[in-house]
Amino acid sequence: MARKLPPKDVVIIGLGWTGSILAYELAKAGLDVVALERGPWRDTATDFPPAYAQDELRYAVRLDLFLRPAQDTLTFRNNGSQTALPIRNFSGFLPGNGVGGAGVHWNGQTWRFLPTDFKLRSHLEERYGKGALPADMTIQDWPVSYDELEPYYDRFEKLCGTSGKAGNIRGAKQAGGNPFEGWRSSEYPTPPLKQGLGATLFAEAARKTGHTPFPQPASNLSEAYTNPLGVKLGQCTYCGFCERFGCGNYAKSSPQTCVLPALMRLSNFEARTESEATKINLDSTGKRATGVTYVDTSGGEWEQPANIVLLCAFSFFNVQLMLLSGIGKPYDPQTGQGVVGRNYAYQTTSGVSIILKDKILNPFIATGAHGMIIDDYNGDNFDHSGLGFVGGGYMGAGQTGGRPIQTRPVPKGTPKWGAQWKKATAETYQKAFSLSTHGSSYSYKDCYLDLDPTYKDRFGRPLMRMTFDFHDNELKMSAYLTERLAEIAKAMDPAEMTASPRKGPYNSTIYQTTHNTGGTVMGADPADSVLNRYCQSWDVHNVFVPGGASVFPQNHGYNPTDTVGALAYWTADAIKDRYLKNPGPLG
């Protein structure tokens, strides 16, 4: 029996990017806020100081900062005819854990979606005709427009101090930036990072082949920066340990380096770590949440009553808590009815690896969002007529490091071990470079999340079940993008080149990305969305899912974090300016 705690104005589940942004905004507005975080407290100097932050074995191989499957996992299958089995080692994607969430170990790639991405279905149907989209493709327009979200993108980028070069300031094209991007109200907060030789050579080849390369927008800071909360970040040292690592010198934007120092000063905010939410409680009408039940590390069960519940966990666990709490109608892939768990999507990535002649690339001089990129083949930036697919992605030279355990490039035909392998590694390391594409993943009727009928977590709750596979549209897109990338790679005159377009079926044991989206989709119509345009539950008005990637109706050809951060601010404003004045449905 849960022991009942004194009520709070707001209870937040998960203290990552969205949780910390909402906590700060609402505590600043005077509300009494508590955040429940299932993982431990994490802090730069004590958890990932420069003295051991660059420990590849500990962080990248043994995945020190990530969720342990013993604590929580999900089951997976490619399609409804299979029996899903539990993931016992996270490897295809890596959910975060602990204060800061995925914001601790992300690479810092800070992309906005395209203006046309926000009206995806209507835009594509208008340009290519209603019959152009596959019948089982369930993409839909976002309930917010790019123009509405622009100020919030700007706010999140200023929170992070993102480094980059604008390509479009209020409609005026800017040399050196991304010519395809939506308009920006201002230049990036800090100038672009310096590029390494590999990226510079790619940019030359891209220009030569008629493309427009630009530096990747990065929340790994090119120079020291003080954000609007008064929090100071340092300068990136290009150590090449971002992805899967915490940053030891305050140079990568994260809740720790951007929000928590200001948040933890507020006496009306409290963080409870190692406290795992098990259920959102509803009143007898089922239309109002009364608070959250959670379990501490000693197994003690607590009930935290609150007026507003914010679901700020990683996407799977947002969906799981909605289903376990009976909020919203579960999605049924047979009938297409119901919404919770619907439109799960991912990312369609591929790569081209090259070995150059007589070059010393020093690939270890790197950072998470390093690299030169082209956006010519993203979204609907190019004419899809006759191509047989929709969607696209950015591509470029975005190698995140040259870490010794996992960066072992060798020419084709090299033995997998032994003296020859060692020799080939030593000869190739400085000449090899990887190029990649980062493609969209549109949503389909048969890709969804639901509660597993068999497997349970340590509290006896059903695990999330993922049913997902790549569809022809995505595979064709990946083949097309990878061919374009290979053409540019060829212009770099490599000694050897291997193009690896994405092939099906989806394999959950090979790392691709941790951009798992959808399941609690936001939309304009309760028939095809869980949340309204303010990320508010259609069914239970005091429950919000403020911008986690689970709210994306489909996934676009960019990394999700910038949109996640923008939606967090968008929701915070809706709660402060509208909901608090008149609590009830905002839609």
Add this chain to the structure above:
Amino acid sequence: MRRSLITAVFVCVLSASAAAQSNQSFDRIERGRYLAVLSDCAACHTAPGGKPFAGGLVLQTPFGNLISPNITPDRETGIGSWTDAEFVAALHDGRGHDGKRLYPAMPYPAYTKLSDDDVSAMRAYFKTVAPVSNKVVSNQLPFPLNIRLAMVFWNWLNFTPGRYEPNSGKSAEWNRGAYIVEGPGHCGACHTPKTILGGDNTATPLAGATLQGWFAPNITTDAHKGIGGWSQDDLVQYLKTGTNTWTLASGPMAEAVSHSTSHMSDGDVAAIATYLRDSGVGGSESRPTPVVASDPAMTAGAAIYKDNCSACHKDSGEGEVHLFPRLAGSALVQSDDPTTLARVVLHGTRAVSTARMPTAPAMPAFDWRLNDQQVGAVLTYIRNSWGNAASSVPAETIASQRISLARAP
């Protein structure tokens, strides 16, 4: 008409000053509260996580431990039964309830400079603090120091009672600064070197002293070891926000900034800065010959620095303003006593968080990674690079500090 206005204003002022005389007026109590901030009473009398002024904080002294008493108005365990005269005597003469002698961990040698009126305002404030029942046995000193009568002898040697005497040759601002530094601010309690008995060495005020495993730096105008290179604005920024272009406050000074200086009025902080930049005795101003770059400790130190320190403090030793302290030209780095340097390398430390500078970046601990010789070498390197000059730091110094840190609670 004009005349009647002036009269009205005059009457208002008169009645306001009459109200100020009452120890129950808001203005009076608020002034007392602010004086308690200037005096940093909370630093000792509020334990971390404890109720305000309920005492219970262990104060390590070179002579043994004292526990800060409860100074809330609780009659049984606080100072609720004290007379006003006893309260005044505690601050001015080091005598508590029933004439009991206080130990000078209570900085009465500084508080004796407080004006009668200020002490009376503080008394007014402390009567309004919420009473807390918290029994504290302050005196944990070993025999014979636990005999309070011993303080008669100590006071005779080390204590000169008396209010602050303004220096008529200096400005009002300078005098206000001097009053705060010498009186309520009790800066010398940490920053003035001590005699063998723990009294202030009055010949070298504010020239730096070691206590509780930290070196409280020289805050005289000494250009090499003191704050001679700091501008008025540098000092004001440091006291208000805990950081300036040179450094960030941590350790005991983080507490002083957090509880006291960051809450002081802009005028008082400026006055302190004015006084410190124009006061008395500087250091010797002597500049030692730097250890040569070819010294084995310097070459080893350079390599250790590159691997362990340069990511944040940079190859140039410039650090990053408000984030990583500047080592090049730092007075603390070049001070004679490397206690603080060794401590922050071994155990790490966290900078203070203030409303204006909330970041509170932290230095990680290196005790598990670097041995005594390596810590000594890297400290020798930072003390003698980029134009710095200071004595080398032998491994033995690090070894003894490692032991004393391990003993500390």
